Amino acid sequence: MGEFFIQALGEVLNLWTLVLITIGVIFGIVGGCIPGFTITMAILVAFPFTFAMDPINGLSLMVGIFVGGYSGGLISGVMLGIPGTPSSITTVYDGYPMAQKGEPGRALGVGVLASFIGTIISVGVLVIFGPLIAKFSLNFRPWEITAMIVFTLTLVASLSNGAMIKGLIAAGFGLFIATIGLDRSGNLRFDFGINEFSAGFEMLPVMIGIFAFAQLMDNVQKLNKEKEKNTKEPDMNVHIPYRQIGKDLWSQKMNTFRSAMIGSIIGALPGTGGSVANFVSYDQSKKFSKHPEKYGKGIPDGIIASETANNAVAGGAFIPTLALGIPGDLVMAIMMGVLILHGITPGPLMFSEHPVLIGAIYVGLLVSAVIMLAAQFLLIRVFAKISLVPQAILVPIVLMLCAVGAFALNNTVFDIWVLFGFGLIGYFLSKAKVPLTPLILGVVLGHNLENQIFRALELDSSWLTFFTRPLSLLFFVFALLSIIVSIKQNKRAAQTEGGGIVGDETDQKIS
């Protein structure tokens, strides 16, 4: 490993790449700290800027945003009591009370340092387990890969609280969208006689359209409703007590380590992410604590559990994306889009074919963590002010940047129409409470799934082979189990709450 690591170090540690990472981290923090903007949106908006870059620079920028974003949510959480991203909801539980008690600097400092440590530990997990899993998955043949993709999609759908059927329909719809255009035998499908359809839809405008419009329009609606609630401008004069936060972290060694592990593992699972990690970690930390009654009243333990875990997702999430070529969440789906755009197919072969790029991701994550720490400590007051940017300014600018991004892909206005069309679809689906993550993952994984199924059938025309190969069978059993468990949970929830548990919970799946 050593050699390519040093080579990667050389690639990343040049001025231009470092500048890009810094821009990425700052943009990520800004994206994370503005409530309703989300990390996913930050990454989508930045995506078009990477078109003209080489893969390492493009990835570095994205990695910077990723790391910055997960640590940005804590700022508005602590200062305003509104989590900037769903990944920092439990940070508010203790961060806001602590700030109210007159220690906003301590709350922010502990959060930032915890985020930093979480990122570093999770990179360690990635470095150790990434290559191992990739090596193991080299044995996967088309049958296993098919089963694994099916499992990922059913798992993501079944994790959409109380909306599993709709989640599965969404996944099917996503897979279907990927069939439009020329197929692997060169036959046209679903082109409706329209010339532009024959190449199929570009993944990017479809993804941005579905996600961005639904999210931003939802923000506008919330803005309508919350007009009366005028948030008071908080005191931005924050001083960080460095010695105190060092002590806080040191006294919470075990908590920090446990939270980082929880975050890394949850990050590696498909369909989850920071939004799940911070809840699980907070809960576990409370269970292990000697004084659980103090949680929620403003103790550093809670902030550490939440912030370490959500940043640890960063390293964990890269494992399935790089080692298996299967992204577990929206952010990773976009990251995969960056790689594909530059002609690199993520998957087990990437470790042997592009070792330097893998090394660059490791180094990029580490460098981002350091820059994040510095940027947060130096500029935290600025970030806190930015988190107050009104949606009325934000929404038009982001939609315009989405349009520019879609256009820049191929220099055609058609791609902006695709963006608009899927924007409408995404908005209506989200109004019908259809989870959007399975839909987007369906679009991303669609081509691969079809290819794998038919490669398998060309090798062996019997469908039974999918169920006679042990690993493939195992994944199909997992897929079935994820559905059964979800049905059972829904029934239980329906009995206790009288049905209709969808609510806002579905939104929280997006980190």
Add this chain to the structure above:
Amino acid sequence: MTKDRSLALAVGIFIVIMYVESMQIAEKSSWQVYGSAFYPRILLAIMGALAVLLFINSFRNKKPSTSEKNIKDLKSFWTEYNKIIFLFIAFFVYVFILPIAGFIIATALYLFISQAILMGVKRKKKLLLNVSVTVITTMSVFVIFNYGLNVWLP
């Protein structure tokens, strides 16, 4: 009509349209294991089965949905959704005039109008904020893409 039921019906209509269109796909050739229409039709079948399930399920939950009230009360629907409808229209017009008017004019117009929809133009301070955001954003995006990234904008 609950949301789930309308969704199930919409999916049904989608499947019918796509199935009819799938007849246009070339027949199976001798070297293919299955024809090109085979896989998308499986997907349509799965979606269809799920839509039927959703449809049946929608009768089980008797809880009245909020969407039913909306139809009766057009006025509250309008106050809740007018901005969103206007925003979609503004974006539609933006894409439409982009190739005709060029990036700078179209974008400046779009940003100004969208912000006006969201925060109004009555107060002078807001109007000033709107105009300055519009000008700065349009110009910086144009400069960054055209000169920094060498992406030609219309």
